[in-house]
Amino acid sequence: MAQNKIHKRVAIFEAEGGSDKTWNRHRKDTMPIIQAFKELGWTAEVIFFRDEWKEAITKYVIENCDAYIPRINTGNLPNGEAVFNQALREMCAxxxxxxxxxDTLMKYDSKLSLVDLNKTPLSLADTVAYFKWDELVKNxxxxxTNGKRVLKQNRGSTGEGIWRIQVAEGVQVVKGQALALDTKxxxxxxxxxHVEHHTLEIEENFLIDMRFLPRIKEGEVRIFLMGTKPLFVIHKKPADKxxxxxxxxxxxxTYKYESPEAWPELIKFFSSCLQHLTDNLGDVETILDWTCDFILDTDENGKDKYWISEVNVSCIGFTNQLDxxxxxxxxxxxxxxxxxxxF
Structure with missing residues (x-):
């Protein structure tokens, strides 16, 4: 592809099938996206990716498209994303x-991003990752003993694999003194x-360990962005039970949709931290649509403080906000x- 040649054509990658598709085989927000490009004199076309079509798709996109938008959720390709990601790398090259x-997408989407950011104002400093079982049972x-923790498994969405952990009622705790593995x-x-009861003999090989923030009862706050521009905020408040x-x-x-102007302190804080995201996760300027979730805390002066709890870059939908x-x-x-x- 000539460096300054413009095709005015965009490839939108989707996976075949899935509950997020309608009768026309597309997500509900796909055709409105295609129409938006058409209104600007560009063409956007959907390409359903299959591993066996990798070479042909890669060649076609390189020869005919200026850019791609990946809209495939993790787990929606039958054989995983390795071949798809390699195709994207070749296109970028x-x-x-x-x-x-x-590689930027995977870095942002991974729950490890919370650990990668733990030396910045965005993430709690005591957020750590356990890559092996012996690291988990040791630490x-x-x-x-420092209080309730949240363990995040490297799987799932919509809350799957995210656990709040606390010692069972009646267990004696001495701060800094390791609990026995048979502690309930x-x-x-x-x-x-839902609630489950276990012991500390947890059988997992990869977990993120972070502090539980009790102000989650006031809600998690999601910023929806296009590039680096916040478009709206979703205030997600847990059930009162x-x-x-x-x-x-x-x-x-319950979800409440609000304008960024309704959350000036959060937006100002987040905007000041964009360079931290680039430095630790990859160039934020290359991302299209994405979300960042935050939980409220209180600083040493009694003022509100926000901690990042999740970043989502892949396959962000907005079917309810097309208007x-x-x-x-x-x-x-x-x-x-x-x-x-x-240029």
């Missing part, structure tokens, strides 16, 4: 504008707030990225 590059029994613990999963801490709709949480022009914002932002790179 040939000059196609990736929004974003697959978590002491970590839990109470576990709540965020997917639906015992043991509830999940901010997912499935668990009974506020998100698809037009997407088209304009992608074209801006292409023109910036070409």
């Amino acid at each position: 040939a000059g196609v504008v990736g929004t974003p590059h697959p 978590f029994p002491t970590s839990l 613990i109470k576990c709540n999963e965020a997917v639906d707030n 015992q043991d509830a801490f999940s901010a997912t709709l499935f668990s009974g949480a 506020i022009g998100i698809q037009q914002e997407m088209a304009r932002e992608l074209i801006r990225k292409v023109l910036k790179k070409r």
